[in-house]
Amino acid sequence: MSQIIIQGLLLSGLYALIAVGFTLIFSIGRVLNLAYGAYLMIGGYVYYHFTQVLGMPQIAGILLAAVFGSVIGILKYRLIVKTLKGDHVAVEISTLILAVVIQAGIVLIFNDSSKILHPIVPGVWRIGGATVTFNILTAALASWAIIIGLYLFVRNTHIGRAMQAVSMDVKGAAISGVDPDRINLITWGISGALGAVAGVFFASYTQLNPSMWVAPLIIAVAVVIVGGIGSIIGSLIVAHIIGFMEIISTTLIAAELRGVFTMLLIIGVLVLRPRGLFGREEL
């Protein structure tokens, strides 16, 4: 029982981090970035290459992953999203194609065998009957720190408030002197960095392989859709629902069924309550 609660809490923290970067883009640009999962994959592979192949320190690996992620995010905004000028369907389909291209690129550079990351922080901690690896504990703590930091950034800084303004009303923000293009660019950069860092932790929790981007994309989608767009609290709650559902189905039912309930949740909520459980966004 304590095993389920502790594992569930830790996994949910990781899932919240995965979803945060995706929510950011969706609430500001109203664009579904289907290549979001590719940030996670790029982050994981960059970290792997610099720390495990080149032997650089871990903190440098994480920072480099963030830099790569944000550069790719900015390029994606400049080259794809801006070129297509807000045609949502076209953006979704091109990001889907881009994700497949990035997957092929990863196979090209690193070949398609799975790779195991060394734990970022090795060691195990036993409390009660539960065993907790320091690795997932670090991931959960780091993701809480990042989420709180992001929340404060969006609330308290000038750029953060400009981001909120653009997400509410682009024209209104432009009239008040905010440059929506610049804000969008910054948001895509931040989202890419968040995705890449989440990818390092996600990869150390599972493993690296060229098709690892699908599962986190679906988790991010589920959290954003079910939580309701623009609701940070909603996203956090849903990240916990999904995290606990996975842990419960893995430990009590069957490990193969771990994703089934997530899919059923997406389908059920979108069909019955299209605005999400906690959402306020009009469709």
Place this chain on the structure above:
Amino acid sequence: MGIRWQHIALWLAFIVFMLALPELVSKGTLRTIIFANFLAIFAISWDVLSGRTGYISFGHPFLVGIGAYTSAILSYRFGFPIAASIPLAVIATMIGGTLFFLPALRIRGSYFALVTLAFMELMYQLVQVIRPDLTGGTRGMSGIETITRGAVNNYYLSFSLMIIIALAMWLVMKTRLGTALSAIGMNEESVRGSGLDTTKLKLAAFMIAAFIAGLGGAFYVHYLGSIAPRALFDINFLFTIIVAALIGGASTIIGPMIGAFFLTFLLEYLRPVLPGAERYFIYGGIALILYMYQPKGIYEVAKQGWSRLRAARAGAGP
């Protein structure tokens, strides 16, 4: 109806050319064309649903997969003859299509795309876990009965299937139903405002799409003789279907066919130049650039080029 004799002449010329093809090309090329034919069927099915009505489906492999799995299980595990298992598979796919249709009653756009993606992933996971004794689990099934043998026979079979579906869809889209479906893609509210029952129209589009997907999936599995979950319920398969329809030209009939042949031959002709993993990278890159350059597809590019040519000729004339 707006059918002119040029249309019929073009279709006939195309059919005659394709029927003569086995005399002209090698067996290997024929096998490539067989894949292109099946891809064209799936892309036409996607286009009926998504290209016309604007309900973008990211879960089309779900429908194709139901058709393929139903027919495979019926014939391989229960010894049904193919003549019975394929119609039953089509019926099963249409039932699956109604399931697919439920979310379209309330949501559209990106949200609909996501639900259908969830359907596909759900199916992928369920197929491996529920009754692996029937579905073959992760490894799938092999040694499924095939309809005919040899490249030439299979070529004729797949081409006939594709051309019948394409012609039937071409005729259906010329009727008022086709016009109404395209109108839904432009503005659903005004279609409803003009007194048409959009729910019924959408249901018709979903049923036609499911029918084609099921038929294509069932024939495909009896061509391959094997089936595996990762080959079907996969984002790469989805990518190929959608990109074939879009690169060729959505909401046309000839477009998805052009797209399917273009993609299949692109991948095939890259093989001698780039034997390794680079191939998929270049292939995806070309698809991305083509789509970004003209989201309406090759058909539109050709049409614009043609009218520009005619304008230039008319301008140069006396």
